[in-house]
Amino acid sequence: MTGVGTAYDRVSRINHWVVALLMIGMLILGIYVFKVLPRGPDKGALIGLHKSIGLLVLVLGSWRVAWRLKQGFLAALHSGWQEKLANLVHWVLLAGIVVMPLSGLAGSYFGGRATGFFGLFTIPAGPKIGWIDSLAHGVHGAFAMIMIAAILLHVLGALKHALIDRDATKARMTGRG
Ligand code: HEM
Numbered sequence: 001m002t003g004v005g006t007a008y009d010r011v012s013r014i015n016h017w018v019v020a021l022l023m024i025g026m027l028i029l030g031i032y033v034f035k036v037l038p039r040g041p042d043k044g045a046l047i048g049l050h051k052s053i054g055l056l057v058l059v060l061g062s063w064r065v066a067w068r069l070k071q072g073f074l075a076a077l078h079s080g081w082q083e084k085l086a087n088l089v090h091w092v093l094l095a096g097i098v099v100m101p102l103s104g105l106a107g108s109y110f111g112g113r114a115t116g117f118f119g120l121f122t123i124p125a126g127p128k129i130g131w132i133d134s135l136a137h138g139v140h141g142a143f144a145m146i147m148i149a150a151i152l153l154h155v156l157g158a159l160k161h162a163l164i165d166r167d168a169t170k171a172r173m174t175g176r177g
């Protein structure tokens with residue numbers, strides 16, 4: 001379904017920016033915690049934070065993606081390869097919003113590790129099933145790289161529309177001209 005409105009609705013705009021910030025923050029946090037930080041007490045606490053925020057993204061992000069699927073996208077302002085690429089990138093980003101937290105959770109659950117949510121409740125460890133654990137972690141790591149590439153393309157595209165084309169793309173997601 002495709003809409004022809006002049007801007008995304010208010011709910012879509014809030015959804016977009018809240019989940020965008022969370023996803024960018026989580027990609028940075030994930031790389032910092034798991035690729036940079038040495039083992040230690042800080043690492044344990046930050047892994048807990050990574051999982052808690054990840055669960056929050058699973059809830060907010062699923063609702064955000066469902067809302068987009070229900071409402072449809074606005075029709076592209078132009079046509080051509082750049083718009084086709086932009087649409088493809090939007091689908092990859094939407095997929096990642098769900099795949100990232102789900103694969104993280106599946107990896108922990110079937111890796112036999114519990115997942116807490118800001119100390120409020122804990123999803124207990126599941127049965128240890130090695131192949132699901134490694135598949136989920138493989139997907140988690142690979143999709144993280146795909147998301148970084150997609151976000152870079154997405155932001156470059158947004159900048160081009162704002163600074164070079166100077167068209168209404170920015171206004172469609174900020175609500176102002
Ligand atoms: C600072 C970073 C970002 C900027 C400046 C930005 C800007 C925009 C703009 C201007 C649009 C409207 C495009 C149109 O009207 O066709 C848009 C749409 C979209 N953006 Fe972003 N965005 C950013 C980060 C992100 C991130 C991190 C994600 C995903 C995790 C994301 C996912 C999407 C998606 C899926 C759409 C399509 C409409 C929707 O479902 O919201 N964006 N973005």
Ligand code: HEM
Nearest residue numbers: 026027030031034051054055057100101104105137141144
């Ligand atoms: C917004 C959602 C999420 C994003 C963007 C994200 C991002 C990342 C990134 C960038 C890494 C480092 C890549 C690597 O080590 O290969 C990572 C690793 C990891 N993440 Fe996440 N993550 C998310 C959600 C979750 C959730 C919900 C959990 C668990 C409940 C989780 C558990 C892990 C674990 C255990 C690792 C260690 C690396 C591994 O063994 O694969 N993540 N995450």
